[in-house]
Amino acid sequence: MKKYYNIAMKNLKIGNIELEGNVLLAPMAGFTSLPFRRQAREMGASLATTEMVSAKACLFGNEKTFEILDTHECEVPCACQIFGSDPDVIAEAIKLPIFDKFDIIDINMGCPAPKIVSNGEGSALLKDMDLAKKIIKSAVEAAFPRPVTVKFRIGYTKDNIVAVEFAKMCENAGASAITIHGRTTEQGYSGRADMGIIADCKKAVNIPVIANGDCNSKEDFERIIDETGADGVMIGRGALGNPQIFSEIKGIKNQKSRKEIVTCYLEYMKEYFPEKRALLESRAHIMFFLKGLAGSTKVKTEIMKASNFDEIFCIINDFFNKF
């Protein structure tokens, strides 16, 4: 017998911040910039964290990094993600005025990208728990009274699963919640996320646990809550091309056609980004919006060749008008 909890309506509390519900959009570099986060929030995402920014780059005043931290007024509460390997640099960055608008600060300890890991950042910290603890403590102090959360993987390799120990360390260091991606660093984004290990973490700590990995539908959401006992679920790739997943999970009735969803996304892109950035970033997104639709191969090629943003609008319009 299924023992799905009626948990979709449960509000997740992170420190003193209460979210509407417990289904979150995962940070995804190159995908979860302001327009898509806005769309996800409007479709019911309880929280949508910015993609990760480098603490060091923030201290250098890097303009591109600051752009990543642009937010929309609908993002209430509002969360950003930071990464780094130096506790003092992380603290100094969090104290910059640009971070004042964020209600929640998340620390990335899960990124597997070689250029990050080779600097001792992201998921490299799974191998240095003492340093990870110093970073979290330092961030907690700098962000006070705002909550700090940590997102990490279950371990670096399958022979060195550290999730439970790491989760306890995060709690002891003052983190207000943790998000656990149920894969190892060496797995990257392939293979299945291990929900059993997330369940072990949930039993080991008293702070909220957000489970992450392989949530592509309402059924997955219920299964993940059921298997892990987690307080919430974070959705990454399952939301790409399908931001409606948040309304479906929450039972919000705002059924929109695929055309309406893509068009809305494109309008937000046009509103916030200069032409070149809108063109480049929307190409990747549109591939997901068109996934599985009959006849979309030709239109995908046309989109890759489009030289300006208005052309993309026309191609999408023509394509959907044929349905």
Ligand SMILES: Cc1cc2nc3c(=O)[nH]c(=O)nc-3n(C[C@H](O)[C@H](O)[C@H](O)COP(=O)(O)O)c2cc1C
């Ligand atoms: C293109 C891409 C970019 C990502 N960027 C980030 C990031 O900036 N910060 C982060 O914590 N995780 C990042 N992730 C990992 C996701 O947040 C998430 O943990 C992962 O995709 C697993 O969830 P899923 O199976 O629901 O996709 C990224 C993932 C993808 C696919």
